[in-house]
Amino acid sequence: MLGMRLVLLGPPGSGKGTQADLLARKFGVPQISTGVLLRSQSADTPLSAAAQRHLAAGTLVPDEIVVGVVAERLARPDTAAGFVLDGFPRTVPQAEALTELLGSAGLDCVLEFTVPPDEIVRRLSGRRECGACRRSYHLEFNPARADGCDDCGSELVQRADDQPATIAERLKVYASETLPLVVYFRAAGLLTTVPANGSVDSVFVQTLAAVRPAPR
């Protein structure tokens, strides 16, 4: 089965990025991670400098900036068969903007990952990523080889927002700004909740089972 328009919702560390990568390969569509897109931007204009300050603080980048970044990305031809949106939308205004951007094509479904708070802290504090190609690892669950990234050999680094105080802020922001989207997408008949506390492979089996293509 190829082609799919998916949104992944879930708190920091719930495995959105990990599962988005697997889903994107499975369905032959691009993974669009707003966190990755925003972190890769330079801070050389007042707007992009403001975005980088939000990333460092664990607060949300303003809707108008993020919607602009996503609109630009969705306009590229590789999204014609679909996409996996990882970390967008994160507010009700972003969800409304997405509905407008997609028009009649709409979404197939929205998957909400749930993970207990202590597991989230364990996952985020052990996460390391390659400083060059950004491949993600976990010190305990998914370690890289001893001398660096398995793919390119570069040094692994800890994300600046994976420090305990910033993790706490990101969880608070998720509860206040993003959780309302669970009600929003459930009302639209698009939401399925996936308990995401097992291994990566077992969560992927449950995730695939939860994917519901929209009637075409």
Ligand code: AP5
């Ligand atoms: P973003 O980069 O999207 O971060 P996040 O939502 O906080 O999510 P994470 O990347 O931390 O976690 P994840 O759920 O993807 O889990 P992962 O698979 O990596 O956003 C960062 C910032 O950008 C935001 O704070 C905000 O400032 C800004 N931003 C982004 N989007 C925005 C938007 N739409 N609006 C406004 N601002 C926005 O897994 C985590 C770790 O656990 C990894 O080490 C992984 O290997 C491990 N792991 C994954 N699954 C499992 C498993 N099943 N078992 C064991 N370990 C696992």
